[in-house]
Amino acid sequence: MEWRRLGFIALIILILIGVVVMIGGGEIAPSVIVVSMIATTIAVATPLTLGALCGVYCERAGVVNIGIEGMMLASAFFGWFAAIYLNTILGMAPMPSLIMGVVAAILTGGLAGLLHAVLSVTYKVDQIIGGTVINILAIGVTGFLNRQLFFEKGSIFGGQVPHAPGVLPRIRIPLLADIPTVGRIFEQQPIAVSAIVLVLVTHFILFYTRWGLRTRSVGEHPRAADTVGINVARMRYANVIIGGLIAGLGGAYFTLESVPSFEPLMTNGRGFIALAAMIFGNWAPFGAWASALVFGAAQALQINLQFFREQIPSQWAFLQQAYIVGLVPYLLTMLILTGIIGKTTPPAADGVPYEK
C-alpha cells in the first residue's frame, strides 16, 4: 500500500484513539483506554471488513456490487430469525441455534449473491441498478417479514418478539489473550476472528493461486481470458456468490454477535462504507482491512464518547451529540473518495458486462 494512504490510516486511527484518551484519561488509565479502543475497533470493523471482502471478490471479477448493504441486512434478518425459530419453536439449545443462525445468514448472502450474478452476468442489467434493486428488495422483504412474523398476533411467535438466544461468545486466543492489559485485544467473538482469517485467506487465493489469477484476468480483460479458454460467466458467478456468502457472514455479525435483536435498516450504511474501504484499499484484502479499521475506529470513538459523556469538557460539548459524532464515518468516506489522499485503480473491466 502506498505510503500516503498508509500514513493517513495510521494518523486517523491515532487521532481517534487520542481524542478518547484525552477525554477519558482522567477517569480511567490511558493504557486501558487504548486497549479498549483497539479491541472495540477490531470488533466493530468486522462487518466493514467482511463487506469490503465481498466487494473485493465481486469487483476483482469485474462485477460492481453496491448491494452489499442489502445483502447484509437480509442476512442479518434471516440469520436472526433462524436462530430464534430454532431456539424458541424447536427448542434447540442457544449455542447450536446461534451457529445455525450464522449458517442461515451465510446462505442468505449466497442467495443474494446468486441474484446479483444472474442480474449482472446473465441479464447484463446495469450493475449499479442491480445492486440498488437488491438493497430495495432487502429493505422491503425484511421490513415486511419482521412485521409479519414478530408483531402480528396470528404469527408463529404470537405477536411478541421472543427472547433471543443471546450472542456468540468471545473466543480467547490461547497465549495471546493471556498477556496482561493488551490481552483483551485477543478476546474476540468468532465472526470478528473469521473476518481477519478471511483477509489472509483472500490475499493468498487472489495473488497466489490459479483461481485468483483467473478471477483477476476476468476483471481486467475478460475477452483475453475468454480467448485462453476461461469461462468468464462461470468465474463471475462463482466470485459473486462467494462474495455474497461473505457478506452473509457480515450480516450475521449484526444480529448474532453484536446485539441480539433486529431493527429495520439496522445496517445503517455500513455496506456502503465497506465499499469505500474496498476502494481506498485498492481492491486488495489487506488494504481493505486497514481502511475498514479506520472506520471501525471512528465508530469506536462514537461508542466510547457516549461512555465518557460526563467527562467531555464544555468547549467540546458538541461531541456529546451523538448525531454530530455520528457524522464522522460518512464525512471520512466522502473525503477518501475524493482521491485527495491517494487515487486507486479499479480492475479495468469493473462494471462492464461481458459480451462476446
Added chain:
Amino acid sequence: MTNDQMTYEMGLALQTKGITKHFPGVLADDHVGFDLREGEIHALLGENGAGKTTLMNIIYGLYQADAGEIFLDGKPVNIRTSKDAIAHGIGMVHQHFMLIPVFTVAENIMLGSETVRGMVLDQHSVATRVRELSHQYGLDVDPDAYVRDLPVGIQQRVEIIKALYRQADILILDEPTAVLTPQEVRELFKVIRSLADQGKSIIFITHKLKEVFAVADRITVMRDGRVVGTTTPAETSEPALASMMVGREVLLRVEKGPASPGEEVLHVENLHVFDDRGAETVRGASFFVRVGEVLGIAGVQGNGQTELVEALTGLRQAHSGQVVMLERDVTGKPPRPIIETGMAHIPEDRRRYGLVLPFPVTDNLVLCTYYLPPFARHGIFDHQAIDENGRQLVHEFDVRTPSPYLPASKLSGGNQQKVIVARELSRPIKLLIANQPTRGLDVGSIEYIHKVIVRMRDAGCGVLLVSAELDEIMALSDRIAVVYKGQIMDTLPADQVTKEQLGLLMAGITTQATEV
C-alpha cells in the same frame, strides 16, 4: 472418398467447408471453404468487413458457425470454445492484443494453462519454458516484465509465444502488421518464415495488398463473406488482387494535383504533453501547416499522436509549448473556442468521440454547432432548422441511411464517418485535423474520404493528417513529419521521400535529410 481426394486432403492441416455465420442484420460468412496446408503461410486477404476475422474466430472457437464443418488433418472436429481450439493445437494472435496490462509476461502466458505446485502458481517453471521458446523461435521477451511497460512490438511477441506455449501447430495472425514499423514488419515476416520452416502452419489475415507478396505462399481473397478465389503471389498482381477484394476496378492512387501553400493556419512550437498515467508522450513537437497543403504525421500508434491531437483540439491540456491557430494563440483552450476559430476535427475513435450513437443523425450533424443560430436562439432549439440541415447534409454527402432520424448507431462504420465528415466540413473552416480517418473502413469509404481531404486542401484549407497507414500518408501528403516517441524526427517533402526512409525514422533512426 477417391484415392485422389485422400492424397490431396492428407497434406491439409486445416480445412473448412460451407462455414456460414449470421449476425443480426448481416451475413458475415457465406458458405466459406478454406484450406491450409501443413507448413505453409496462407494469407487471407480482404477489406474491412469481408468476413475474415469472423471466420478465424469461428475456427478459434470464439463464435459458433450456423452451418459448415471444420476438418483438422482430414478429420472433422467440433470446436465449441477456445479451449477446444487450443486443445486441437490452434493458436490465435488477435488484432487487438489479448494481454492483461497489469500482469507480467509469464502470468499472461500461463493464464488458462497454469502450472501449479500444490495450490500455488508456479511462475518459475513458466519463466523457464518461456525463455526456451524465446530462444527456439527468435522471439526475445522477459518473462518477469509487466506487459503495460512493454512496447507494442514486444507485446506481439508475447502473444505469439502464448500460442506456442500451448503447443499450437496452426497459428492465426489477425492484422499483425497494423502496429509495426516497416522494419518490425520485416522482422515479423522473418519469424513467421522460421515458424513455417519448423512445421507450423500459418494463417495471416490482412487488408494490405503489398504484404502478401512479401510473405505468403498462397493467398485467399474474401469479399462480402464469400471466398472470391485462391491464388499464389506468382500467379497474380496487385491490381488483380485489388479488384478481387473490391469487385470492381480500384484506383490505387489518389488523384492529386500539386500543392500551392499559402499562409500558416497552424503553428506548433515546442509542445510537451503528458498522458493520463503521467508519462510525457509529446516531447517538444514543433511543426506548421499552411493553407493549401497536407501535412502528414506518420508514425506507429502509440508514439504520442493521440495526445498531440488532443492537445491541438482542446481535449487535453498541454504541459508547455504553444499552439497558434489562424493567428490566435489557442494553447490550453477548451474545444469550443478552438472550433470557433475555424478548426474541424475528425477524431480517431469515431464511436467514442465523434458521435453520440443513441442520438439521431440530425442531432449528430449539429453536435458542434447546436448552440448557434439557426439551430438555437437564446438556448432554445429550432428543430425545423436542425432537421432541414440534417436532410441537406445526408443528401450532399451521400450518407446511406433509411432516414436521418435514425440513431447514429444504426449506420455502418463508413457512413458514420461520413456523418462526421459532413458535420465538420459544413461549417467554414481553415484547418482540418484528420486523425486515422479511414481506420476500419471499406474501400469505397476510404476513397471517398481521400477525395474529400484533397478537395479541402484545394479549397483553401490546411490539412493535418495523422495516420498509421504509411501508404495513406504517402498518397495524400505534401509534406511528411515522422513522429517517434513523442518527437518529430524529421519533416520531408512527400515527393522526395521513400518508404524505407520513413520506416527508419519511424523506428527512431535519424537521417541527414534537410528539413523543409
Added chain:
Amino acid sequence: MSTSVEKTAPETTFKVLEKLRPATNAVLVPLLAVFTALVIGALVITAVGGDPIAAYKGLFEGAFGSAKALSETTVWATPYIFAGLAVALAFKGGLFNIGAEGQLALGAVAAAWVGYALPDVLGVTLPAVVHIPLAVGAGMLAGAIWGAIPGWLKARMGGHEVINTIMMNYIALNMTSFLLNGPMKDPSPLNVVARTPNIAEGARIPPIFPGFRLHWGFILALVVAGVVWWVLQKTTLGFEIRTAGANPNAGRYAGVNVPRTIVVTMMLSGILAGLAGTIEVTALNYRHELGFSVGYGFDAIAIALLGKTHPLGVVLASLLWGAMRNGATRMQFLTQIPVDVISVIQALILLFVAADAIIRWIYHIRAREERVVLTRGWGG
C-alpha cells in the same frame, strides 16, 4: 447552402414511427412488470394466509374508490413526482442520484424554517404572496446545494456520485435529527416528538377543493414535469445534459463543458428533490416531522426506472406508487394484510423493470434495440 431538400413522405413516416415505436415498447414492458409483480404479490399474500382478491379489491378501493380516495392518491403521488423527476433528470445526465432522500429532507427543513421562523426573525407577518415563494425558494435552494456538492465532487475530483450521495443522505439524516430534536423542535408543551412548529398561515399552499387534502402542489408537480420535459428536449441546456449522459467524451469533443454540466445536472436534480420535501411541508403537513421521508429516495429510483426516465412516465409511475401506498391502508383495514406487502410488490416491480429481459422472456417479447449502460464502475 443550396436549395432545401424536400421532406419525402417515407421520411416523415420514419420520423413519426421512430418516435412511436419506442413508445409502445416502452409502455408494454413496465405494464407487464407491474402485472407480474402483482401476481407474485398475490402468491405472497396467499402464503401468509390472506385472500389476494379481497386484498387487491381493498387496495383498488382505497386508491380510486371515492373522491376522497382519489384525492389522497394524488396527495401521495405529489412528492413521488418531484423525487422521481429528480432521479430521472440525473439519469438522463448519466448520473445516479441516490441522494434524493437527503435533498428532500433538507428541502423540507429549509422550507419549514422559513415557514415558521422567518416572520419572527423579521418581526413582521408575511403575506402569502411573499411567504410562499420564500419558503419554496428556500427549499429549492437547500436541495440545490445538497445536490451540487456531490455533483461538484464528481466533476472536479472524480468522486463517484453513488456513494457520495448515499453518504450525504446519512449526513442529512443526522443533521435533521439534530435540528428537529434540538433547535428546531416545536417547543409547545403538547409536543413530545421531533418536529417543527407549524408554519405560518401565510406560508401555506391551500388545497384545491375544500374538504379534500388535494393541494395545488400536485398541479405544480405536473407543471414542473412538463417543464423538465421541455428543458430536456427543447433547450440547449437539456441537450448538453443528455449529451453528457449519453457520451461525455463526444460531449467534450463538441465543446460541451462536461464538468459544469454535471454540477448543473445534480443541482437541478437536487432542486427537484428539495421541492418534494418543500411541498410536503408547505402544502400538506404545514410542518416537518422526523421520519416522514424515509424510503422516498429508493421509491424515486424505482419510479424513475419504471417511467423510463421520461417525465410523463414518471408522472404515471408516481400515480401508481401513490395509489399503492394509499390503497394499502384500506387493504389492511379490510383484510388485515399488512401494508408492508406493498413494499415487497414495489421491490419486485423494480426488479422486473431493471431486468426487463426477465419480463421479455416470460412473455416472449422481442428485444428492444440499444440498452443504455448507465454507469461504468468507479473509473467514471
